[in-house]
Amino acid sequence: xxxxxxxxxxxxxxxxxxxxxxxxxxxxxxxxxxxxxxxxxxxxxxxxxxxxxxxxxxxxxxxxxxxxxxxxxxxxxxxxxxxxxxxxxxxxxxxxxxxxxxxxxxxxxxxxxxxxxxxxxxxx
Numbered sequence: 655x656x657x658x659x660x661x662x663x664x665x666x667x668x669x670x671x672x673x674x675x676x677x678x679x680x681x682x683x684x685x686x687x688x689x690x691x692x693x694x695x696x697x698x699x700x701x702x703x704x705x706x707x708x709x710x711x712x713x714x715x716x717x718x719x720x721x722x723x724x725x726x727x728x729x730x731x732x733x734x735x736x737x738x739x740x741x742x743x744x745x746x747x748x749x750x751x752x753x754x755x756x757x758x759x760x761x762x763x764x765x766x767x768x769x770x771x772x773x774x775x776x777x778x
Contacts, residue, residue, distance in 0.1 A: 689758040696723055696751050700744055708737035722748045 700719025704710045710718065710730060718728045722745050732738040 685758045689755045692751060692755060693723065696748065703740045703744060707734060707740045708732055723751065725752065
């Protein structure tokens, strides 16, 4: 049996294992910033839509948009036809935003961990 220890550079390609923690932290921060930016833009679009179509106050428009983005549903029932259409499409959009935001935040760390762990088991 050969118990010689391989150097890590021979075991893992440098673009996966050799990346410093700072590089990973920058990528993670970028993904978090994108997710937060998407949520803020979506919240502002919801507030604007509720103010225009339902003529709600800024605070009521905020709570309705935030509740839809959070998956809870609207607080004020829409009464105008435009408001009902907006609320329906915004609810569909909010569901997609939830999925995209979760994917932005979760995939980067999980991909990095799964790539390096699969490379360890294959001894690439």
